[in-house]
Amino acid sequence: QVQLVESGGGLVQAGGSLRLSCAASGGIFSINDMGWYRQAPGKQRELVARITSGGSTVYADSVKGRFTISRDNAKSTVYMQMNSLKPEDTAVYYCNAENRFTKYKSWGQGTQVTVSS
Numbered sequence: 001q002v003q004l005v006e007s008g009g010g011l012v013q014a015g016g017s018l019r020l021s022c023a024a025s026g027g028i029f030s031i032n033d034m035g036w037y038r039q040a041p042g043k044q045r046e047l048v049a050r051i052t053s054g055g056s057t058v059y060a061d062s063v064k065g066r067f068t069i070s071r072d073n074a075k076s077t078v079y080m081q082m083n084s085l086k087p088e089d090t091a092v093y094y095c096n097a098e099n100r101f102t103k104y105k106s107w108g109q110g111t112q113v114t115v116s117s
Helices: none
Strands: 003-007 010-013 018-025 032-039 046-051 057-059 067-072 077-082 091-099 105-107 111-116
Touching: 003 091, 003 105, 018 032, 018 091, 018 111, 032 067, 032 077, 046 067, 046 077, 057 067
Parallel strands: 010 111
Antiparallel strands: 003 018, 018 077, 032 046, 032 091, 046 057, 067 077, 091 105, 091 111
């Protein structure tokens, strides 16, 4: 339904910052709740942050106060600003869209974030 393309990943030093972007197409962006998930090697995929169509946000405890999710409906894009990065933030980060009406989920291809110590 919705095609998602992440960008902005890369290699950063501990304490640094990175901004991820997720561009959506092929659907009505504004009716989708958007989220960022991550999966580290050997670990299960976990929710990092979520922003609803109404702008309400939730964060994993591990990133609360460091990460900020936002959306720009005019650009059909969701962002995640990541500050004070830690080595344990290293993972592949995936963008997710969930249609509020159909509950259909779409996933991006993922972008690698590596935080060095």
